Amino acid sequence: MLMFKRRALRLLCPALATLAALAIAAPVKAGDYPERPVKIVSVTSAGTGVDDYTRLLAKYLSDKLGQSFVVENRPGGNMVVATDYVSKAAPDGYTLLLSGSGAMAANPFLFRRLPYDPMKDFVPVARLSVLPIAVIVPGNSPYHTAGELIAAARANPGKLNFATSSTGYRVILTAFNDAAKIQSVSVPYKAASAMMTDVMGGMVDYGGVEVSAIIPHVQSGKLRALAITGPNRLAQLKDVPTLRELGLERYSLNTWVGLFAPAGTPKPIVDKLTRLALQFTSTPEAMAHYQARGSAAYPADGAELRKNIVADQQGWKQMITVAGIQPE
Template identity: 30%
Template sequence: MDAGARILARALTGAVGQPVVVENRGGAGGVIGVDAVAKAPPDGYVLSFASTGAVAVNQSLIPNTPYDVRRDLTPIVIVSAIPMLIVVQPSLPVRDLAGFIALARQRPLTYGTSGPGGAPHLSGELLKQRAGFDMTHVPYRGAAPCVAGFLGEEVDACILDPLVLLPHVREGKARAVAVTSPARSAAMPEVPIVAEAGVAGVEVENWYALLAPAGTPSDRIDQLWEISRATLNRPEIARLFTDQGGRMVISGPADSAAFIRAEVEKWAEVVRLGGLRAD
């Protein structure tokens, strides 16, 4: 996310003629940073660049989230979306996702992610719910420890951003069985989507949105949207995002708001059915 924020900040700096500074405020799954913007003056000068977890999932996953995205923030643009890649140990006697699910119904299997509550974890939960099987989640403290754990054969499968997993797939150290995008990814066209394994409704992309505090004047929102659209449509800028394994979205304020509302409801149901809760 930090890399995407800096790409956008550099591009916007040239467009608006003044510095656009990235200030990282990590913690609590993105709650601290998003809350700071939700409570900032609505003048269009303090914005949030946040992902699916902080914007849509935390509403239901984290008790007493101090903001309501639908009430306290105004979307400007959804910039890009990156699917999750599901890989399994090459030593497992399976060649595809259907085979992995069948094996999980026969014996206990585990999957690792970068931590609880993020897009990788929720992808696994949604897959289990839609396919009707179980596997044990093993949360690591970040993507790098998760990859190390997978390569050390601590877990049977791993769900992460394709950027960190694809090198290991190409080296034969991991077997890619599915990607969670609605259609096959241009970055890995050889990898089938989850629906091709006969499991519908598992479309998960870690999307990134630019948001302003609620109450920001509509003309300022429109101005920021137009600048963002023109900037993100530049091929050299779009390529910086797609090189991360995702796709450009570039949806405007109204479409972004409707999409985020739907995502909040979608993940609330997944959290409820999975009995999930962040401490």
């Protein structure tokens, strides 16, 4: 009896191994995806422009694919918390990341020991939108144009100051100063709300912040925008030139949002998500978001986004060096 069991096991084990190999090798069919709810991890807290956009994307994907796409907010650590979490998730298409250029292009030069590798740990799905940064002054500032601000700063080296609420904004404003050949004093803030309050109150001469945060204040006259980053002017601020127009875009300054999956996610699933994500960027819901938040569609497929990250990394590296910021 014992000999029979041993002989049966010898015959059965190769058969089981063959079946397992076939199961592993079986191609993933995009038509089968998703078969259960999908989680999109957001790098920001609830209520922000990026969070609103993520939820619009999640609803669009849910409607198109017939499964729930649920947003999970994991803010903190300059986007490291959320990005690291997704980098270690199973590469099955059921955990995705909605993140920004800072996490993929800037963080490698801001942290000595980044817990993820942007190029190795992720597969880019799609670039979705661009989030311009504005150079702002108080509404009653004597500076009505970027040229007037620059002229005053050149005439008074080290006398003007500028406010930022994050390392990324500080890098961008320092790059602006370098391109304009001016020297100003950096005044760092922990929160954008406190920074904007002091800019509106005239406590600092100028500052830099995401456009979505300033539109109501510009419309009310409490703030004035002198220039924005990004490839084009915005309809909401049609009289505000881009840094490129002013000849001040020495480095790559586009701040974008994109969708990512963990490395190893099957290509049919990635391709399916890419197609739908790109379609989403031109929907009425997305267009309404751009209008309200001061962002703009900036679509590109995963291959183009990967090239974008490589180029942006060099731009951020140069800007961080100019800003004199040492990795943490």
